[in-house]
Amino acid sequence: MTVEPQRVRDFMTKSITTVTTDTEVMRVINLLVQNNVSGLMVVNESGELAGMVTERDCIQIALQVGYFDEVGGSIADYMSTDIRVVHPDDSLMDVGELFASSPFRQCPVIKDGKLVGLIRRKDVLRAITGGAWFSQQ
Numbered sequence: 001m002t003v004e005p006q007r008v009r010d011f012m013t014k015s016i017t018t019v020t021t022d023t024e025v026m027r028v029i030n031l032l033v034q035n036n037v038s039g040l041m042v043v044n045e046s047g048e049l050a051g052m053v054t055e056r057d058c059i060q061i062a063l064q065v066g067y068f069d070e071v072g073g074s075i076a077d078y079m080s081t082d083i084r085v086v087h088p089d090d091s092l093m094d095v096g097e098l099f100a101s102s103p104f105r106q107c108p109v110i111k112d113g114k115l116v117g118l119i120r121r122k123d124v125l126r127a128i129t130g131g132a133w134f135s136q137q
Helices: 025-035 055-068 092-100 121-129
Strands: 003-005 018-020 039-043 049-054 106-111 114-120 134-136
Touching: 018 025, 025 039, 025 055, 039 114, 049 055, 049 106, 092 121, 114 121
Parallel strands: 018 039
Antiparallel strands: 003 134, 039 049, 106 114
């Protein structure tokens, strides 16, 4: 019997809300709140991942508003571009190790240069609690 590790593709979220680089900042903040998510993926006009905006980024924007009494502009001015990405065929265990050793709560899943999903800490926990951490072949 061979034990095969589960893959990102088996637990990633495929239906994700994205925004484009020119989306207005307050619209992004509203989407975070309305969709009850901790971050949104930002794509360019070709659908390629350009960055990510998180609750932390939005709190920094709010602080800036408080200090300078100004807000606005596109999310491209505020998004994080230094992000980790994973592939659908990556081992879920490897992604679990990434989450355990870093502040990342989610990672975009990229295939052939395109955003195809999102894997979150919650998805790794779902694999563990669902008894599917390993599949048996």
